[in-house]
Amino acid sequence: MKESVLNRLLARVEKPARYIGGEWNSIVKERADVRFALLFPDVYEIGMSHLGSRILYHVLNGEEGVACERAFAPWPDMERALTEENERLFSLETKRPLGEFDVLGFSLLYEMCYTNILQMLDLSGVPLRSAGRGEDDPLVICGGPCACNPEPIAPFMDAVLIGDGEEMTLELVRAVKRAKDEGRSKRELLKELSGMRGVYVPSLKTAETKVVRRIVHDLDKTPFTGEPIVPYLGIVHDRVALEVMRGCTRGCRFCQAGYIYRPVRERKSETVMELARQQVSCTGYDEVSLLSLSTGDYSEVHKLVPQIIREMQAGRVSVALPSLRVDSVLANDLSVMQTVRKAGLTFAPEAGTQRLRDVINKNVTEDDIMRAAADAFEAGWSGVKLYFMIGLPTETDEDVLGIVELAKKISARFYAMPKEKRGRGLRMTVSVSTFVPKPFTAFQWCAQVSPDEIRRRQELLRGAIKGVRGAQLKCHYSDLSVLEAAFSRGDGKLADVLERAYVLGCRFDAWTEHFRPDAWERAFAENDARAADYAERAYAPDAPLPWDFVDMLVTREYLLREWERAQRGETTPDCREKCNGCFGARYETDCRIS
Amino acid sequence: MKLIAAYHKGRSLAMISHLDVQRTLQRAMRRAGLPLMYSNGFNPHPLLSFATAAATGMSSDCEWFEVQFSEEISPEEFVRRANAAMPEGMSLSDAFAPPEGFGSLSAKLRAAEYRVAITFEKDSAPVDENRLQSALDEVLKGDITIEKRTKKGIRPVAQRPYILKVSVEEVGDGFAVLRVLGRLQADGGLRAGAVADALLERLDAHGVYGLQRTRMFFAGDGPLPRLPSE
Numbered sequence: 001m002k003e004s005v006l007n008r009l010l011a012r013v014e015k016p017a018r019y020i021g022g023e024w025n026s027i028v029k030e031r032a033d034v035r036f037a038l039l040f041p042d043v044y045e046i047g048m049s050h051l052g053s054r055i056l057y058h059v060l061n062g063e064e065g066v067a068c069e070r071a072f073a074p075w076p077d078m079e080r081a082l083t084e085e086n087e088r089l090f091s092l093e094t095k096r097p098l099g100e101f102d103v104l105g106f107s108l109l110y111e112m113c114y115t116n117i118l119q120m121l122d123l124s125g126v127p128l129r130s131a132g133r134g135e136d137d138p139l140v141i142c143g144g145p146c147a148c149n150p151e152p153i154a155p156f157m158d159a160v161l162i163g164d165g166e167e168m169t170l171e172l173v174r175a176v177k178r179a180k181d182e183g184r185s186k187r188e189l190l191k192e193l194s195g196m197r198g199v200y201v202p203s204l205k206t207a208e209t210k211v212v213r214r215i216v217h218d219l220d221k222t223p224f225t226g227e228p229i230v231p232y233l234g235i236v237h238d239r240v241a242l243e244v245m246r247g248c249t250r251g252c253r254f255c256q257a258g259y260i261y262r263p264v265r266e267r268k269s270e271t272v273m274e275l276a277r278q279q280v281s282c283t284g285y286d287e288v289s290l291l292s293l294s295t296g297d298y299s300e301v302h303k304l305v306p307q308i309i310r311e312m313q314a315g316r317v318s319v320a321l322p323s324l325r326v327d328s329v330l331a332n333d334l335s336v337m338q339t340v341r342k343a344g345l346t347f348a349p350e351a352g353t354q355r356l357r358d359v360i361n362k363n364v365t366e367d368d369i370m371r372a373a374a375d376a377f378e379a380g381w382s383g384v385k386l387y388f389m390i391g392l393p394t395e396t397d398e399d400v401l402g403i404v405e406l407a408k409k410i411s412a413r414f415y416a417m418p419k420e421k422r423g424r425g426l427r428m429t430v431s432v433s434t435f436v437p438k439p440f441t442a443f444q445w446c447a448q449v450s451p452d453e454i455r456r457r458q459e460l461l462r463g464a465i466k467g468v469r470g471a472q473l474k475c476h477y478s479d480l481s482v483l484e485a486a487f488s489r490g491d492g493k494l495a496d497v498l499e500r501a502y503v504l505g506c507r508f509d510a511w512t513e514h515f516r517p518d519a520w521e522r523a524f525a526e527n528d529a530r531a532a533d534y535a536e537r538a539y540a541p542d543a544p545l546p547w548d549f550v551d552m553l554v555t556r557e558y559l560l561r562e563w564e565r566a567q568r569g570e571t572t573p574d575c576r577e578k579c580n581g582c583f584g585a586r587y588e589t590d591c592r593i594s
Numbered sequence: 595m596k597l598i599a600a601y602h603k604g605r606s607l608a609m610i611s612h613l614d615v616q617r618t619l620q621r622a623m624r625r626a627g628l629p630l631m632y633s634n635g636f637n638p639h640p641l642l643s644f645a646t647a648a649a650t651g652m653s654s655d656c657e658w659f660e661v662q663f664s665e666e667i668s669p670e671e672f673v674r675r676a677n678a679a680m681p682e683g684m685s686l687s688d689a690f691a692p693p694e695g696f697g698s699l700s701a702k703l704r705a706a707e708y709r710v711a712i713t714f715e716k717d718s719a720p721v722d723e724n725r726l727q728s729a730l731d732e733v734l735k736g737d738i739t740i741e742k743r744t745k746k747g748i749r750p751v752a753q754r755p756y757i758l759k760v761s762v763e764e765v766g767d768g769f770a771v772l773r774v775l776g777r778l779q780a781d782g783g784l785r786a787g788a789v790a791d792a793l794l795e796r797l798d799a800h801g802v803y804g805l806q807r808t809r810m811f812f813a814g815d816g817p818l819p820r821l822p823s824e
Contacts, residue, residue: 004713011802016609016650024621024681230621230681232607232614284621284679316632 001095005087012081017233018044019078021070021092024230025282027057028093032067034177036060037091037101037138040072041108041116042508047072048229049237051291052144052165053107058226059166066173069093069101073116074123076507076514082123089123098124102176104138105169108146111487112480112510114153117142118502121156128499130158130203135186139176143169147200148213148260149439149547152487152494154202158190162550163198163214164246166222171196200550212551215590219246219265224275227282239287239320240279244272244304248293249575251582252350253361253442253566254392257293259554260440262582263591269300269307276308280317288312289320297576322346345376348387351395352402358569359394361442361562366406373410377417383427384410390457391435391449391481393566400457403430404464407471415469426470432461434481438488439547440554442562447538448485454478479517483509486534491546494534497527555584595663597672597689598699598818603654604683608804612647615657618684623661625679628672631662645699645810646706646778649785654807656706658699658818660692690817697814700780705758705811705821708786710772711804718799723765729796730760730772738792740785756784778810 010016021028038057040047047053053070060068069091074082082089088097098104104126106117118128121140127133130140142153143161150160161168172193179189194201198214216222224243231238247264248257267275276288288308292298309319349369351357357364373384388403407430414426434454437446449457458475465473487494501523508514524531539545541560548556558581565572572580583591601619603610610618620640623630632638641662648654663672669689676686714721738753756777764771772793776784790803812818 007804008802010609011651017611017614020606020609022606022682024618024625232610232618234613234617281625281627284624286620286624316638 001087001090001097005085006090006095009078009081009085009087013075013077015044015075015233018072018075019092020232021095023232024284025227026070026093026229027061027068029061029067030094033065034067034103034173034180035096035101036066036068036103036105036173037098038068038070039098039104039106039117039120040070041106041113041120042073042510043075044072044231045233045235047107048231048233048235050107050109051225051241051243054225054228054241055223056105056165056169057229059170059223060173062223062226063170063173065177067093069096071098071120073113073120073508079119079123079507088125089120099126099138101138102180103173104140106140106142106144108142108144108153110510111146111152111484113508114487114498115502115506115509117153117156118499119507122502128502129155131155133158139186139189141172145257145260146488148256148550148552149488149490150200150202150550151492151546152490152498154200154205154492155495157202158186159193160200160202160211161198161214162200162211162552164216165214166216168196168198168214172199205549209549210551211549213260213553215263215553217265217590219243220267220271225279228279230283230285237289238285239289240276240283240285241289241291242272242275242279243267243291244295245292245298249297250294250363251361251562251572251575251580253359253562254350254389254435254438255293256438256441258441259559259582260552261293262554264297264576266299269304272304273308273311276312280312280315286316287318287320289322291322295321297574345381345383346385346387347372349406350387350389351392351399352388352404352406353399355569356392356395356399356402358571359566360392361566361571363571363574366409369406370409370413374413377414377422382414382422382424385429385431386410388430388432389435390432390461391454393435393443393446395449395457397457397460400460401464403432403461404468407465408468411469411471428468428471429474430465430471431474431476432458433476434478436481436485436488439545440552440559442559442566444489444545444559445539445541445543445563448482448535450532450536451478451482454481477512477515480509480515482531482535483520486531489537489546490534493527493529497523497529500526553587553590554582555586557584558582595666596660596692596696597663597667597669598658598660598692598696599669599673599686599689600655601657601659602685602687603648603652603657605653605804605806607681607683608651608653611650612644615648615684616642616644618681619659622679622681622684623676626675628675629663629665629667631664643698643700645703645812646780646783648807649805652805652807656807656810658810658812660699688817692816696816699812699818702812702814702818703779703810704777704813706776706778706783706807707809707811708774708776709763709806709808710774710786710790711806712770712772712790712794712801713803714768714770715800715802716768718797718801721765721770721797721799723762725797726762726765726770726793729793730762733789733792733796734760738788740788751782753784753788756782757789760789773808 057068060066071091121128139158141159143165147160147162190201193199194204200211245266247261249264252258312319350362437443504519506519630640643660645658648657673686673689739750741748742751759775761773763773774786811821
């Protein structure tokens with residue numbers, strides 16, 4: 001794209017820095033054998049906060065002859081500018097139209113960004129459906145957690161990558177390069193790709209197709225983000241992110257990430273420290289955060305946390321610790337942290353009563369929560385965030401009101417401290433989202449509670465929380481949860497609905513100001529379907545599921561066992577204590593914990 | 595110790611905001627391992643202060659700022675090390691150590707010079723030097739008012755009193771370049787874009803323009819540039 005054209009487009013949008021590229025550590029390759037566009041179907045500030053994309057950017061650009069460039073979903077002002085100026089969506093690095101790339105690879109982090117995939121393809125002049133694309137069109141692929149149920153987006157994809165992307169994506173670009181060199185057709189290439197573990201090629205699907213999730217075995221030896229890009233624009237997670245561990249051993253029954261990232265794999269604390277030093281020095285960031293699904297369970301947490309806080313502090317770098325569970329014994333570390341920044345503390349009890357916490361296997365007791373809150377308050381914290389879900393299987397009004405009871409006790413604990421010790425007033429946010437059943441969880445067979453009933457339960461909460469000192473209730477939008485549920489457990493028919501919704505103008509559905517329930521309703525109706533029928537559908541345990549052909553390593557038998565235990569209110573121990581056989585016999589050796 | 599220097603914001607970075615610039619400078623200086631001084635308090639940040647903000651959309655050759663260090667460092671070493679860690683399109687120059695009691699840059703700021711490059715759209719009638727000059731003369735005879743967003747809402751601000759000098763530097767096929775000198779102080783100053791807007795309106799033409807701040811002028815003695823007339 002010519003500079004004058006770019007400037008004309010930039011002059012028309014609210015945040016032009018989203019589209020300029022040129023950031024510190026971004027990689028521009030003028031010559032390449034294979035050009036791979038790493039696409040994120042949401043705005044720059046969100047997409048640049050995604051660690052997985054940053055890892056792939058580094059891995060792909062590290063490959064000789066491969067250029068990996070980025071593009072993000074253009075905000076509606078830029079979409080309008082591109083359409084009116086008759087220009088194509090372009091990459092940030094070389095400002096090339098996306099249609100000129102060999103591969104377009106989308107990251108799928110949540111279902112409600114699917115319309116943006118179609119928007120990005122459309123603005124690139126690439127036919128939306130795989131069947132409509134020719135030899136000269138780019139190979140369109142996707143990966144990420146949502147890929148575990150690929151059917152709703154499968155017709156738009158030439159290939160879907162299921163599982164850890166570090167090795168699989170490299171193998172794919174190598175295959176693309178070979179096919180280019182040898183002049184082989186796309187169909188031949190796809191045939192080769194379909195033979196790789198983790199790769200699903202929708203156009204070659206048969207009744208026998210089984211796609212087995214790909215994993216990297218040794219996280220410590222797996223490449224990380226190299227020298228990460230430092231954006232000009234403030235992004236959502238504007239700091240060095242260090243992945244200490246992948247996977248989780250807890251087995252919370254609603255949590256898809258807890259099942260689909262098994263087995264747990266850790267980086268050694270020395271490796272994490274080394275990465276911290278290297279990344280801080282090559283980015284200039286003043287904050288690092290330790291990422292994992294449950295950092296409190298990281299086996300070297302008590303070694304790493306004090307060490308990294310102390311060392312980073314010396315260089316005026318603060319340390320953020322998201323995903324710390326309430327039952328982690330981190331009181332000592334907390335007192336060290338106090339000297340750094342007093343960011344808010346986050347607890348996720350998920351359910352208000354012990355009975356329901358047992359159903360979801362959130363093995364946290366009220367005592368654990370109260371102790372953690374007390375530790376935090378004594379250490380000087382006054383901001384607390386509590387995360388809950390409503391609409392969980394077997395939930396009653398007593399469970400819903402239990403959320404308020406717990407908030408009340410935490411508030412009382414805070415105000416029981418002498419005035420001079422507690423400093424500022426309590427700021428307790430009680431955040432309540434709506435349960436969405438997800439594939440490959442113990443609750444994959446469950447129906448979602450209807451929006452009307454969710455609203456009634458939210459009202460119940462609103463009424464009860466009044467008078468709890470220092471508490472602020474935040475309930476999440478329920479209509480969006482219905483769509484999320486429909487797409488997360490959706491089938492191939494939803495691809496038609498999705499395309500229609502896109503044509504009717506749906507974009508950025510996760511952004512309240514852009515969400516258009518009326519257009520979605522119409523898109524469903526025109527396809528003789530209802531979102532509620534998908535969301536509120538309860539599957540019989542022996543019924544076929546749209547994602548049955550995907551093997552995420554965790555077996556159906558195990559998930560069913562968990563679902564039955566849930567209904568009996570029986571908990572399952574953390575698999576670090578005892579192997580629960582979640583992989584069955586077939587992939588036993590893929591897990592090294594047992 | 596304090597150092598004063600100018601940063602340059604190239605055309606490719608015209609679209610980043612002043613806040614983005616601040617972050618970029620801080621991170622570059624951290625990468626360079628410079629001994630920055632930090633503020634006390636809840637969220638310590640490096641002590642940087644700017645003569646003024648460079649608006650989003652404007653490039654610049656002369657954004658003066660001041661930075662505090664916890665250790666002695668020579669102006670030359672500061673510039674060398676910082677520039678090695680700057681992203682493309684951003685660089686420092688002209689660093690010096692101000693004498694004791696030098697005062698703040700924003701208080702000393704008096705005026706700035708801009709290069710305004712206008713590109714006329716194809717559907718506009720051709721603009722030659724005479725037509726441009728007479729339109730400019732007309733514009734400068736009248737009032738130019740812009741709408742400024744303040745805490746109290748949108749209010750009109752007269753721009754004419756801030757204009758010191760406007761000259762036509764170049765006129766070509768479909769483009770024109772102006773050189774604009776205007777007052778600029780902590781309490782207000784010229785928005786160079788207002789001159790271009792008024793000129794386009796007077797010419798009844800459509801076009802886009804690029805702004806570049808070319809020089810800043812300050813009051814008082816010392817190495818900072820001063821207006822020739824003052």
